[in-house]
Amino acid sequence: MRTEMQRVLILGGGYAGMLAAARLAQKGLPLDITLVDSSDHFVERIRLHQVAAGQPIPRRLMTNLLPKTVTFRQGRVVGLNPVERRVSLETATGPDILAFDWLIYALGSGIDVTSVPGVQEYAYRLGGYEAAQQLHTALQAQAERGGRVLVVGGGLTGIESATEIAESFSTLSVELLTAGTLGYDLAPAGQTHLRHTLDRLRISLREAARVTRLTSNEAHLADGSTVPFDICLWTSGFSVSPLAAEAGLPVNGRGQLLTDSFLRVVGHDHIFAVGDAAETFGGREEALRMACATAMPMGAYAADALAALVMGRTPKPFRFSYVIRCISLGRRDGLVQTVDSNDRPTSRIISGRAGALVKEMICRYTVMGVQGERALRLPLYTWPQPKVERTEWLASTPGEVAS
Ligand SMILES: Cc1cc2nc3c(=O)[nH]c(=O)nc-3n(C[C@H](O)[C@H](O)[C@H](O)COP(=O)(O)OP(=O)(O)OC[C@H]3O[C@@H](n4cnc5c(N)ncnc54)[C@H](O)[C@@H]3O)c2cc1C
The missing domain is CATH 3.50.50.60 (FAD/NAD(P)-binding domain)
Known part of the structure; x- marks a missing residue:
């Protein structure tokens, strides 16, 4: 394990980036962590329709959600040089450049x-x-x-x-x-x-x-x-930002970064891509859909994998399993559809007020996931994943594991 301070830059303070920052900060490693976002408030995207309807949704400053050991920089990311490991920003006080040893790319979608x-x-x-x-x-x-x-x-x-x-x-x-x-x-x-x-x-x-x-x-x-x-x-x-493609990083037809089984950008072992900005399979045949439900597990995983690599350990590949799909239908109704691990609907639903309650609890859990990691300094956030035998993941990922 390297003992000198390594610089971790997290681009994007949405669901994936915030959880990655909170989780990584509590690992007690010699990491200098900076998170960049164009907004100084955390945007609860999954509640924006409620804002449109006029409901008072709490606005939280990034600096109140992030652990004190994470530096927050407000600015718009306008360029990325993966070879020189630099990111260009536009900030209220002018342009700036941030250097990194590790990058977590979490710029989401629009x-x-x-x-x-x-x-x-x-x-x-x-x-x-x-x-x-x-x-x-x-x-x-x-x-x-x-x-x-x-x-x-x-x-x-x-x-x-x-x-x-x-x-x-x-x-x-x-x-x-x-x-x-x-x-x-x-x-x-x-x-x-x-x-x-x-x-x-x-x-x-x-x-x-x-x-x-x-x-x-x-x-x-x-x-x-x-x-x-x-x-x-x-x-x-x-749609996702063209920034990754402009940086010469490998992307799919939608501009999402291509990742390996450890959520590292293909061919760039020091860059992780998470959330909507990444094309990720999680051990399945189809790419995960863009969702908060997949972005948060990816953010948590990237923190764990990066920490493992810094400690000279081999991370397990990222795995994800679908369980439910939740839709709010106003404040008094909701629909929870159970799905199999491949996101295909099964017969059970929870609807009406019970469905609305489940959906509301899940929305709260997103913010509580970040707050919990910060307050208790434990990797509390968990997600459903299929069981993978150690021999299976070692055999399936030759040459990908950094030592
Ligand atoms: C109304 C609505 C309801 C939704 N409901 C659900 C739901 O019920 N369940 C579900 O699973 N998903 C839902 N989604 C989808 C979900 O919100 C996204 O999939 C999720 O936000 C992706 O998380 P992320 O961290 O990848 O990106 P985001 O949450 O989009 O965060 C990206 C962050 O990057 C910042 N950023 C972007 N570009 C730049 C830049 N150039 N410079 C600096 N900062 C930048 C943004 O400010 C933002 O904070 C909903 C989406 C909407 C719009």
């Missing part, structure tokens, strides 16, 4: 605004706290005279946003539009509950509707029809 013309100009997105607040202001003003809210995207964010808005603004008519079939990845009982909930909240649903263009008050569909709106919320498609 909403894709380029694939469909007009989204950038005419649609609201839940891109951050301020964006969610702007949407809330617009919804409030519109609610006074009534009007149409169009939510585009039938994924988790679209469903959660449409139900939350419909529950909070009874004078607005809400329409949910999806290119596919709503809830296609739920078991029949889950699909039925979802559709009943939309009916109860008087949300109209249009399926197999692909938007090709937005204008100021209309969505143009592939079949030639148009859907009018006063407010459009675009939730379809996450």
Whole structure:
């Protein structure tokens, strides 16, 4: 084990980056840890639809969540040189450069605004706290005279946003539009509950509707029809920053960093990539989906693996197993769908108030996971993973393990 101080730079203080920082800091290793984020507040992305609906969501300063031994730098990451091990920042006081021995890349994702013309100009997105607040202001003003809210995207964010808005603004008519079939990845009982909930909240649903263009008050569909709106919320498609690709690091078609079984960027043993910004398999055949539920395990794992390597030990490969999928349907209803380890729905669901309660507990657990690691200085955060025999992981990863 090297005893001199090594510099660990964590880019991005979302779910993955914050947990990585909190967990690494409590290991008592000679590490100088710095976390960089463009915001000085932790953004609870999974609650942004609640902010849009006008609910008071606590805002926490990064410095209050992070362990005291972690240095926080507010700034926008604008460049990365993996060979010289440097990161370029734009900060309020001008440009800066940070050097590192180890990097944890956790810059997350945003909403894709380029694939469909007009989204950038005419649609609201839940891109951050301020964006969610702007949407809330617009919804409030519109609610006074009534009007149409169009939510585009039938994924988790679209469903959660449409139900939350419909529950909070009874004078607005809400329409949910999806290119596919709503809830296609739920078991029949889950699909039925979802559709009943939309009916109860008087949300109209249009399926197999692909938007090709937005204008100021209309969505143009592939079949030639148009859907009018006063407010459009675009939730379809996450995209990742081009920064990794621009740095010459290996990425997939979406720009996510390619990782090995230890979440290190392929060909760059000193760089870990975690959360939405990484393509990771976790021992499965399909890449993990972009989710807080996968980002936090990756952040925790990267801290453990980095610590193991610093101590001259061999980390176990990253493994992940799905258990449930949780969807909030307003504040009084929710849907918990059990899934098998490959994320395929099984027959059980928990719905209604019980479902809402489970979802709320999980949302709280995300922040408590970070706070718990910091306060108790123990690796408390755990995640479901399949059992792997030692012989299996040693055999399956020849040459990848640093010693
Ligand atoms: C409304 C909504 C509801 C959701 N609900 C769920 C849910 O119920 N369950 C679930 O599993 N997932 C949910 N998700 C998805 C989930 O939020 C993301 O998958 C998760 O946030 C990914 O975590 P992350 O740490 O990789 O990235 P993020 O949480 O996106 O964090 C990335 C961080 O990097 C910072 N950053 C980015 N670029 C730069 C830069 N250039 N310079 C400096 N800092 C930068 C950002 O400020 C941010 O703090 C939801 C998403 C939305 C929008």
